[in-house]
Amino acid sequence: MPxxxxxxxxxxxxxxxKRALPRKAGHKEGVKTLLSIARHAFERGVRYFTVYAFSxxxxxxPADEVNALxxxxxxxxxxxxxxxxxxxxxxxxxxxxxxxxxDVIAILDKIENESKEGDKGTFNIAxxxxxxxxxxxxxxxxxxxxxxxxxxxxxxxxYTANQPDPDIIIRTGGEKRLSNFLLYQSxxxxxxxxxxxxxxxxxxxxxEILVKFHDRNRRYGKV
Ligand code: FPP
Numbered sequence: 716m717p718x719x720x721x722x723x724x725x726x727x728x729x730x731x732x733k734r735a736l737p738r739k740a741g742h743k744e745g746v747k748t749l750l751s752i753a754r755h756a757f758e759r760g761v762r763y764f765t766v767y768a769f770s771x772x773x774x775x776x777p778a779d780e781v782n783a784l785x786x787x788x789x790x791x792x793x794x795x796x797x798x799x800x801x802x803x804x805x806x807x808x809x810x811x812x813x814x815x816x817x818d819v820i821a822i823l824d825k826i827e828n829e830s831k832e833g834d835k836g837t838f839n840i841a842x843x844x845x846x847x848x849x850x851x852x853x854x855x856x857x858x859x860x861x862x863x864x865x866x867x868x869x870x871x872x873x874y875t876a877n878q879p880d881p882d883i884i885i886r887t888g889g890e891k892r893l894s895n896f897l898l899y900q901s902x903x904x905x906x907x908x909x910x911x912x913x914x915x916x917x918x919x920x921x922x923e924i925l926v927k928f929h930d931r932n933r934r935y936g937k938v
Contacts, residue, residue: 720764720765721883721904723767730914739783748916750795751918766840771811772845785816805833806833807827873899883906884904888911
């Protein structure tokens with residue numbers, strides 16, 4: 716079983732547009748899929764589950780859509796995500812939360828604090844996250860610490876410090892790129908691309924990817 720699976724949840728906007736709904740309706744549906752797939756991943760034995768929920772670029776979308784995403788974050792981090800905490804999952808935010816309103820920052824801090832002893836798994840949610848910004852931040856912290864700059868010391872200052880690198884990154888929605896997600900951590904990650912729009916992504920498709928992962932031969936540059 717892969718230890719760490721990460722997901723780029725793409726296609727919410729198109730899912731909504733196809734139904735003549737506003738884009739924010741796609742994000743609302745996308746959260747339902749997120750909750751169901753995350754639960755399923757932990758039930759399957761995955762230890763680390765990471766999702767790209769809000770990129771550093773997403774904040775430049777129209778205010779109506781940004782506000783809808785912030786509202787969903789406010790709502791779900793104070794309610795549905797607590798079910799994960801109750802089952803021993805540690806909730807961890809990757810990214811620069813200072814962008815969000817104070818009440819949202821407080822909600823994020825609270826759930827992280829309350830779940831930090833969770834030992835059944837780690838649920839990373841990337842919010843106002845960009846991998847290049849993450850690497851630049853890590854190097855700044857590292858230089859300030861006076862430690863030697865090595866591959867391992869950089870890792871320790873990333874938002875995913877002390878976590879294994881992702882075994883799998885899944886991107887839904889048809890595009891085949893990483894879009895500034897986990898660039899440092901994905902050096903040897905197996906990539907899976909699906910044409911399914913995120914709100915339609917199913918547990919069944921997730922399981923099919925697990926089967927395909929087992930068929931891949933990971934050589935890490937060796938023979
Ligand atoms: C990409 O679809 C998806 C996003 C930009 C946001 C994903 C966010 C969620 C699923 C919900 C986050 C909320 C919580 C509570 C974690 P897109 O809008 O780029 O879709 P498109 O490519 O079809 O336009």
